[in-house]
Amino acid sequence: MRNAGSYQYPQMDSVVYGKPAAEALREEAERLGAHRVFLIASRTLNTQTDEIEKIRAGLGDRYAATFDGVPQHTTREVVVEVASQAKQAAADLVVAVGGGSVVDAAKIVLMCMEHDIFEQDGLDGFETTPERRFGAFRNPKVRMIAIPSTLSGGEYNSGALVTDARRKLKQIFNHPMMMPRTIILDPAITRYTPEPLWLGSGTRAMDHGIEAICSIRGNALVDNVCLAGLRYLHDGLLRSRENPDDAQARIDCQLGSWLSAFGLQARVPMGASHAIGHVLGGTCDVPHYFCTAVMMPSVLRYNRPATEQAQRRIAEALGSPGIEASEAFAGFIARLGLPRRLSDVGVREDRFALIGNNAMLSIFTRSNPQPIRAADDVVEILKLAA
Structure with missing residues (x-):
């Protein structure tokens, strides 16, 4: 039994469960006043199921675009490309639908958009180190929602793992506002995992x-x-x-x-x-x-x-x-x-x-x-x- 300690509440609004993902996301987008929703989705879910199409249909004219090419271990090369596309789409809400790599990509995309980081080396100096727990990021103006298809649970924290494939080195990037505002749990999304x-x-x-x-x-x-x-x-x-x-x-x-x-x-x-x-x-x-x-x-x-x-x-x-x-x-x-x-x-x-x-x-x-x-x-x- 611990007799001393503290608990820090995360920078998030809610966890929603018991509703289909498309319905829950539409309600959250309306609540947040989002008009340009950018989806970062699992390629399998986007190309081999109708789950992402249900989400797009539910968003209606709030839907902006979809990216479905995040690789395993979330590489720098890809996240800066996603950030460029999200910026061009004038995204005001990013939604991750997929596993941990997709969720991590969405988190760091928020920061790349905020700081106009569209080249890999632009992330240098923002990674966490034993001496620096949080990167020197500004609070992002655009936030995210996560709809996980796996169980790893990375969506419940404010850190993202991103791999510099040139050095074969996975690094942590962290900022309290990289935490999803909402996490939506829908077991139907997991049937294809x-x-x-x-x-x-x-x-x-x-x-x-x-x-x-x-x-x-x-x-x-x-x-x-x-x-x-x-x-x-x-x-x-x-x-x-x-x-x-x-x-x-x-x-x-x-x-x-x-x-x-x-x-x-x-x-x-x-x-x-x-x-x-x-x-x-x-x-x-x-x-x-x-x-x-x-x-x-x-x-x-x-x-x-x-x-x-x-x-x-x-x-x-x-x-x-x-x-x-x-x-x-x-x-x-x-x-x-x-x-x-x-x-x-x-x-x-x-x-x-x-x-x-x-x-x-x-x-x-x-x-x-x-x-x-x-x-x-x-x-x-x-x-x-x-």
Whole structure:
């Protein structure tokens, strides 16, 4: 139990659920007085389903344009192009419809529009560092709404992960007003999400909850809400794997993602799983939704000396009281059929030194509950996951 702490409320208005996305977005656009709504959408949703067309139809003459070419890991090259198109379309509201890469793109597009950043190098100097938590951005005049199709939960915080593909380096850009004003949860949007992405992104959402519960700067509200989120996700992911058409299981997973993100909303610092996961994606091209599956058990083992009480509560939330949290999570990953080791996702030991060095650039390495003082400490964790 934490006897001291604080909770910071995020710069957002609402989470809307229980309505079709097209209906909910139309109501939000009307509420916000938006007249030029720019959609950043998943290509699959835009070209292989009618979900984006429903949204366009619902917006009517408020609709401005659609971009559907955001790649995995959200590259600088693409986001500056999207920003240019949104600026030309005179967008007064940006809406992300898709997974974490699409949501991250929308966040940084707001800042590129505000600062007229239409070339990759224009983002230099705005990234977060261990010494600077927020970039020196102005408050954006244009805000965003997120309609997630996966469970990773990045929409519940004000940071965006953007990869400089020239350097194979994923960086965090953050500003409080990059937070979506509204998040719309519609399980119908998720029906088209491939199973490995759905399940893997659910474990990524659990990562947010686990690292918040173990954080050096958590609080009582975050701990208890995140524990509830872990329970929702644990049960919902297993049920949705057994029956992908179980609508209630999908809703439960979405609610679990929301609750697990309460630490992100409150700016509770994450730890080594986030730091290493960002490098695995940006440097080693590991799909973001597999990073937690392969790393979290080893991070929990490394952090156990500093987080024993927290880990007991995590094991209980995972339905495995009385065993180590690392073992409980590893067993859960096995039941989902996801990769369990770094070797399963193509990361060999000859990459560990580079991963360790790049992870030391992350703000989250410094906030890990069990101290990480050098790249060798990161390599120790990687060896546990090899």
